[in-house]
Amino acid sequence: MQRVYVAVSMMVLVTLIVGLTAMPAMAQDASGYKIGVIDMNKVMRDYKKREQKYAELQVEVDKRQAGIEANAKTVEAMRDNYKAARATMSDDERLKKENEVEDAIAAYQKGLEENQRKIDQLEEAVLKEVLDDIEKALTDLATSGNYHLILDSKRAPRGTVLYHHTSIDLTSAILAKLNG
Numbered sequence: 001m002q003r004v005y006v007a008v009s010m011m012v013l014v015t016l017i018v019g020l021t022a023m024p025a026m027a028q029d030a031s032g033y034k035i036g037v038i039d040m041n042k043v044m045r046d047y048k049k050r051e052q053k054y055a056e057l058q059v060e061v062d063k064r065q066a067g068i069e070a071n072a073k074t075v076e077a078m079r080d081n082y083k084a085a086r087a088t089m090s091d092d093e094r095l096k097k098e099n100e101v102e103d104a105i106a107a108y109q110k111g112l113e114e115n116q117r118k119i120d121q122l123e124e125a126v127l128k129e130v131l132d133d134i135e136k137a138l139t140d141l142a143t144s145g146n147y148h149l150i151l152d153s154k155r156a157p158r159g160t161v162l163y164h165h166t167s168i169d170l171t172s173a174i175l176a177k178l179n180g
Helices: 002-031 040-046 048-088 091-144 171-179
Strands: 035-038 149-152
Touching: 035 171, 040 091, 040 171, 048 091, 048 171, 091 149, 091 171
Parallel strands: 035 149
Antiparallel strands: none
16 A cells, blocks of 8 residues: 555656646747757858958968968078089188078078968958858847847757757858848
């Protein structure tokens, strides 16, 4: 008899727990919470302004690369001229030319580092501008659509959504807003 009482008590307890945990979900549905998801990888990939800005950045990179290659040829020519003429040079001339070549190499390496730093800054500025645009479009869409929560649905290892129905995917709406 006591076993029956314990079993009935456990069933009542389980029913109460299940009922109480389901109440917040029912309250969310009843209050009209809206949830959407966006594939940020797709938004970044298909955002036309990002493509344009990265194309402009590539032009700048190519221009800087041409300058770097010209400097490399100059340094290489200096080094080759020194190697060819060093046998006929005096010790003072040889030391002077060695220092000139070393200074040219150091200036070339410094220029490489400066160019890379500038390219990194330009890329960071492009990325910030693109992300700011996406954030604004997302905020506008969320506000106008009365969304309470929008998650990233990317399929990467750190994605925040394991499953979503396609009816809540807002990726196309964000791209339409961004690409106008």
